[in-house]
Amino acid sequence: xxxxxxxxxxxxxxxxxxxxxxxxxxxxxxxxxxxxxxxxxxxxxxxxxxxxxxxxxxxxxxxxxxxxxxxxxxxxxxxxxxxxxxxxxxxxxxxxxxxxxxxxxxxxxxxxxxxxxxxxxxxxxxxxxxxxxxxxxxxxxxxxxxxxxxxxxxxxxxxxxxxxxxxxxxxxxxxxxxxxxxxxxxxxxxxxxxxxxxxxxxxxxxxxxxxxxxxxxxxxxxxxxxxxxxxxxxxxxxxxxxxxxxxxxxxxxxxxxxxxxxxxxxxxxxxxxxxxxxxxxxxxxxxxxxxxxxxxxxxxxxxxxxxxxxxxxxxxxxxxxxxxxxxxxxxxxxxxxxxxxxxxxxxxxxxxxxxxxxxxxxxxxxxxxxxxxxxxxxxxxxxxxxxxxxxxxxxxxxxxxxxxxxxxxxxxxxxxxxxxxxxxxxxxxxxxxxxxxxxxxxxxxxxxxxxxxxxxxxxxxxxxxxxxxxxxxxxxxxxxxxxxxxxxxx
Amino acid sequence: xxxxxxxxxxxxxxxxxxxxxxxxxxxxxxxxxxxxxxxxxxxxxxxxxxxxxxxxxxxxxxxxxxxxxxxxxxxxxxxxxxxxxxxxxxxxxxxxxxxxxxxxxxxxxxxxxxxxxxxxxxxxxxxxxxxxxxxxxxxxxxxxxxxxxxxxxxxxxxxxxxxxxxxxxxxxxxxxxxxxxxxxxxxxxxxxxxxxxxxxxxxxxxxxxxxxxxxxxxxxxxxxxxxxxxxxxxxxxxxxxxxxxxxxxxxxxxxxxxxxxxxxxxxxxxxxxxxxxxxxxxxxxxxxxxxxxxxxxxxxxxxxxxxxxxxxxxxxxxxxxxxxxxxxxxxxxxxxxxxxxxxxxxxxxxxxxxxxxxxxxxxxxxxxxxxxxxxxxxxxxxxxxxxxxxxxxxxxxxxxxxxxxxxxxxxxxxxxxxxxxxxxxxxxxxxxxxxxxxxxxxxxxxxxxxxxxxxxxxxxxxxxxxxxxxxx
Numbered sequence: 033x034x035x036x037x038x039x040x041x042x043x044x045x046x047x048x049x050x051x052x053x054x055x056x057x058x059x060x061x062x063x064x065x066x067x068x069x070x071x072x073x074x075x076x077x078x079x080x081x082x083x084x085x086x087x088x089x090x091x092x093x094x095x096x097x098x099x100x101x102x103x104x105x106x107x108x109x110x111x112x113x114x115x116x117x118x119x120x121x122x123x124x125x126x127x128x129x130x131x132x133x134x135x136x137x138x139x140x141x142x143x144x145x146x147x148x149x150x151x152x153x154x155x156x157x158x159x160x161x162x163x164x165x166x167x168x169x170x171x172x173x174x175x176x177x178x179x180x181x182x183x184x185x186x187x188x189x190x191x192x193x194x195x196x197x198x199x200x201x202x203x204x205x206x207x208x209x210x211x212x213x214x215x216x217x218x219x220x221x222x223x224x225x226x227x228x229x230x231x232x233x234x235x236x237x238x239x240x241x242x243x244x245x246x247x248x249x250x251x252x253x254x255x256x257x258x259x260x261x262x263x264x265x266x267x268x269x270x271x272x273x274x275x276x277x278x279x280x281x282x283x284x285x286x287x288x289x290x291x292x293x294x295x296x297x298x299x300x301x302x303x304x305x306x307x308x309x310x311x312x313x314x315x316x317x318x319x320x321x322x323x324x325x326x327x328x329x330x331x332x333x334x335x336x337x338x339x340x341x342x343x344x345x346x347x348x349x350x351x352x353x354x355x356x357x358x359x360x361x362x363x364x365x366x367x368x369x370x371x372x373x374x375x376x377x378x379x380x381x382x383x384x385x386x387x388x389x390x391x392x393x394x395x396x397x398x399x400x401x402x403x404x405x406x407x408x409x410x411x412x413x414x415x416x417x418x419x420x421x422x423x424x425x426x427x428x429x430x431x432x433x434x435x436x437x438x439x440x441x442x443x444x445x446x447x448x449x450x451x452x453x454x455x456x457x458x459x460x461x462x463x464x465x466x467x468x469x470x471x472x473x474x475x476x477x478x479x480x481x482x483x484x485x486x487x488x489x490x491x492x493x494x495x496x497x498x499x500x501x502x503x504x505x506x507x508x509x510x511x512x513x514x515x516x517x518x519x520x521x522x
Numbered sequence: 523x524x525x526x527x528x529x530x531x532x533x534x535x536x537x538x539x540x541x542x543x544x545x546x547x548x549x550x551x552x553x554x555x556x557x558x559x560x561x562x563x564x565x566x567x568x569x570x571x572x573x574x575x576x577x578x579x580x581x582x583x584x585x586x587x588x589x590x591x592x593x594x595x596x597x598x599x600x601x602x603x604x605x606x607x608x609x610x611x612x613x614x615x616x617x618x619x620x621x622x623x624x625x626x627x628x629x630x631x632x633x634x635x636x637x638x639x640x641x642x643x644x645x646x647x648x649x650x651x652x653x654x655x656x657x658x659x660x661x662x663x664x665x666x667x668x669x670x671x672x673x674x675x676x677x678x679x680x681x682x683x684x685x686x687x688x689x690x691x692x693x694x695x696x697x698x699x700x701x702x703x704x705x706x707x708x709x710x711x712x713x714x715x716x717x718x719x720x721x722x723x724x725x726x727x728x729x730x731x732x733x734x735x736x737x738x739x740x741x742x743x744x745x746x747x748x749x750x751x752x753x754x755x756x757x758x759x760x761x762x763x764x765x766x767x768x769x770x771x772x773x774x775x776x777x778x779x780x781x782x783x784x785x786x787x788x789x790x791x792x793x794x795x796x797x798x799x800x801x802x803x804x805x806x807x808x809x810x811x812x813x814x815x816x817x818x819x820x821x822x823x824x825x826x827x828x829x830x831x832x833x834x835x836x837x838x839x840x841x842x843x844x845x846x847x848x849x850x851x852x853x854x855x856x857x858x859x860x861x862x863x864x865x866x867x868x869x870x871x872x873x874x875x876x877x878x879x880x881x882x883x884x885x886x887x888x889x890x891x892x893x894x895x896x897x898x899x900x901x902x903x904x905x906x907x908x909x910x911x912x913x914x915x916x917x918x919x920x921x922x923x924x925x926x927x928x929x930x931x932x933x934x935x936x937x938x939x940x941x942x943x944x945x946x947x948x949x950x951x952x953x954x955x956x957x958x959x960x961x962x963x964x965x966x967x968x969x970x971x972x973x974x975x976x977x978x979x980x981x982x983x984x985x986x987x988x989x990x991x992x993x994x
Binding site: 143179180199214 | 918925948982
C-alpha cells in the first residue's frame with residue numbers, strides 16, 4: 033500500500049463506477065451509498081497521504097513509476113508536491129460534498145453516479161500525473177463525463193451548454209497535445225517524463241511557441257478572457273453538484289497547468305508573457321466583476337464572480353515572486369471552497385423556489401434564518417472579509433503583483449470593490465427588504481445540505497485565521513520552482 | 523523464386539481459394555445458409571493459422587509477390603476484417619435468402635484479392651489485384667438487387683471505379699514505357715538513373731488517381747457517400763476499412779518501392795490532398811442525418827489523417843499509417859456492428875432511430891459511444907493512439923501546419939460524432955422497447971470493443987510488432 037497510495041486515490045473512483053455499473057438500475061439507495069462510500073474512501077486516502085507527505089521537501093513525493101508504452105517511452109508516473117497536493121485534497125473534499133449534494137437528483141441515477149465517479153478519476157489523475165502523455169489522457173477523460181453530466185441532468189439549454197463546453201475545451205487541449213508532442217520530440221532521448229523535461233533547457237523561440245500552445249489549452253479551462261464564454265453557459269445549465277465541481281475543481285486544472293507545466297518548463301516565455309498575463313488577469317477581474325454586477329440570475333452572477341476571482345490567480349502568476357505565486361496557489365484553494373459553497377447555496381434556494389431570478393426574492397432572510405446566515409458567511413468570504421480565507425489569498429496576490437506593476441494592482445483592487453458590490457446587492461435583493469409574500473413559509477435548509485456546507489466553512493475560517501496550515505505545503509515547492517526559474521528573474 | 527518453389531509459401535492463399543469455391547458449391551447441398559457463413563469463417567481462421575512469416579523476405583512467383591513482414595501484417599488485417607464482416611453478415615436482416623452462399627463466397631475471394639494487394643510488388647500484379655478487389659466490391663455493393671439504392675450505388679461505384687482504374691493503368695503504361703519494367707525495384711533504379719524522373723512523377727500522379735479512389739482521398743472521394751449509403755450495411759462496414767487499408771498498403775509499396783528518391787517532389791502534393799481530404803470529410807459530415815452517410819464522410823476524413831503519415835514518410839510516419847489503420851479498423855467495424863443492430867430493428871439508418879438508444883439498449887449505446895470517441899481521437903481508446911502517432915510523425919518531419927490543421931479538424935469532427943451521442947442519450951425515444959442483438963453481432967461487438975480499448979490502453983505489443991515491419 034505504501035507506494036501505491038496515489039494509484040489508489042486515482043483509481044478507487046473507477047472501481048466504484050464499475051461497482052455501480054453492476055448494480056441494478058432500481059437500487060438507487062445502494063448506488064448512492066456506493067458513490068458516497070467511494071468518495072469518502074478517496075478523502076480518507078487523501079488524508080493518509082497528508083500524513084505521509086513531508087511539507088518541508090520541495091520535490092515530488094510518493095512517486096510511482098512504471099513503464100507503460102516502451103516504444104514511445106511513455107511511463108506511468110504519479111507523484112505529488114506542494115503544487116498538486118492541495119489540489120488533490122480540494123478535489124477529494126469537493127467530490128464528497130458534491131456527491132452528498134447530488135442526492136436530490138432523481139433521474140437516471142445509476143448513470144449519474146457512474147459518470148460522476150469517472151469524473152473524479154479524471155480529475156485526480158490530472159493533478160497527479162507526472163508524465164505528459166498520462167496527463168493528457170486524464171485531462172481528456174474529464175471532458176466526456178462532464179459533457180454527459182451537463183447534457184443529461186442540466187437545465188433548459190443543457191445541450192448547447194454541454195457541447196459548447198466540450199468543443200471549447202477540446203479545441204484548446206488539441207493545441208496542448210501538439211505542444212506536448214513538440215516537447216517530446218525536442219528532448220533527447222524522447223521522453224514525456226516531466227521530471228526529465230524540466231531539466232532540459234529550451235531556446236527562447238521554441239519556448240514561446242510551446243508556451244502559447246499550452247496557454248490555449250489552459251486559458252480555455254481557467255477561463256481567461258476572451259475564452260470565458262463557455263463558462264456562464266456551462267455553470268448556469270449544469271446541475272448544482274456539477275457546478276460545484278466545475279467551479280471547485282475543473283477551473284483549477286487550467287491554473288494548475290500554468291504552475292505545473294508552463295512556468296517551470298518555459299521560464300523565459302513566462303517572463304516574456306508576463307505583461308500579457310497581468311493584463312488578461314486585470315481584464316478578467318474587472319470585466320468579470322462588472323458582468324456579475326449586471327446579472328439578475330443568481331447562478332450566472334456566481335459564475336461571473338468566478339471569472340473575476342480566477343483573475344486573481346492569474347495576477348499572482350504574473351507577479352512571478354514568492355508571495356504572489358503562493359497567493360495564487362492559495363486563491364485556487366480558497367476560491368474552490370468559497371465558490372463551491374456559493375453554488376451549493378444557489379442550489380438550495382433553487383430546489384425550493386425553482387427560480388434563480390434575484391429580483392423574484394426579497395426579505396426571505398426572516399423565513400430561513402440559518403440559510404441566510406450561511407449565505408452571508410459565504411458572501412463575506414467571497415468579497416474578502418479579513419479573517420476569512422478569501423481575504424488572505426487575494427491580499428497576497430495583490431501584495432505580489434504590487435512589486436511587479438502598481439497600476440495593474442490598483443485596477444485589480446476595483447475587482448474587490450466590485451465583489452463587495454455585487455455580493456451585497458445580491459444579499460439585499462434576496463434576504464432583505466419587505467418579504468415577498470410568495471415565499472412565506474419557505475422551508476429552511478435541511479441537515480444534509482448543512483452537512484455539505486459546514487466542512488467548507490470550517491476550512492474557510494481556519495485558513496483565514498491561520499493560513500500557514502496550507503501555505504506550509506505550498507511554499508517550499510513554489511520557492512524551489514522560482515529558484516529554478518530564478519536565473520532569468522530580475 | 524520460380525512458381526513451383528513459391529507454392530509452399532502460398533499454401534494459405536491456396537486454401538482460401540479452394541475454400542471460396544467450396545463455399546460456392548456447398549450452396550447446392552446445404553439448406554441452412556448460416557452454416558455456409560460459419561464455414562467461411564472457419565476457412566478464414568484456418569488460413570490465418572497456416573500463415574507463416576519466413577525468416578527472410580521471399581520474392582514469390584518470379585518477383586510478382588513479396589512475402590515479408592509487411593505482407594504478413596496486412597494478410598492478418600485482411601483476414602480479420604473479412605472475418606468480422608462475415609460475422610456481422612450472419613444476422614443482417616435484409617440479406618437476400620437465395621444468394622447467401624454467393625455472398626460468403628465473394629467475401630472469401632475478396633480476402634484473397636486483398637492479400638494479393640498487400641503482396642504485389644509488380645505493377646501488373648498490383649493492377650490485377652486492385653481490379654479483382656474492385657470488381658468483387660461492385661458485386662457486393664449491388665447485392666440487394668431489389669433495392670434501388672443498392673443498384674444505384676453499384677452502378678455509380680462501377681463507373682467511377684472503372685474510370686479511376688483506367689487512369690491508373692495509363693499511368694502504369696507510361697511508367698513501363700519510361701523504364702521498360704513493371705517491377706517496382708527496377709523502376710526505381712531506372713528512374714533514378716535515367717532522365718525520366720519527370721515522366722515518373724506524371725505516372726505517379728495518374729496512379730494516385732486509382733489508389734486515391736480506393737482510399738477515398740479527395741478529390742476522388744465523390745463516390746464514397748452514395749456507395750456507402752446504398753450498399754448492404756455489412757458491405758459498407760467492410761468497404762470503409764478493407765479496401766482502404768489495403769489501398770494504403772499498395773500506396774506505401776509503390777511510394778517506398780519506386781518513388782522514395784522523388785519524395786521532395788510528391789510530398790507537397792500529398793500534403794495538400796491530405797488537408798483537403800480531412801477538411802472536406804469533416805465539414806460535410808456535420809450536415810448528415812443518415813448514420814451511414816455520416817460515417818462515410820467520417821471515413822473520408824480519417825483517410826486524410828492517415829495520409830499525414832504518408833506526407834511525413836519517415837519510419838515513424840509509415841508506422842503511424844499502419845497503427846492508425848488497425849485502430850481505425852477495430853473502431854469503424856465496431857461502430858457499424860451497432861448500426862447493423864439498430865437497422866435490423868428499425869429498417870432505418872436515419873439518426874432519429876438512435877433517439878433514446880441509451881435507455882433502449884444501454885450496452886449498444888455505450889459501445890457506439892466508445893467507438894465514436896475513439897474515432898474522435900479521445901483517449902484512452904485506439905483512435906487516440908493512431909492520432910497521436912500521426913501527429914508525432916508530422917511534427918517530427920517538420921510539417922507543423924498540417925498538424926495544426928488536423929487539430930482544428932479533430933475539434934470539428936468531435937461535433938458531429940457528438941451529434942450521434944446526443945441523439946442516443948439526450949433525446950428521449952418514443953418507446954423503450956429494448957434491442958437485443960443476435961449472438962454473432964454481440965460476438966463481433968465484443969471483439970471490436972476489446973480491440974478498441976486494449977489498443978488504446980496497451981498499444982505496446984502492436985507497436986512492437988509494427989516497428990519490426992518498418993523500415994520495409
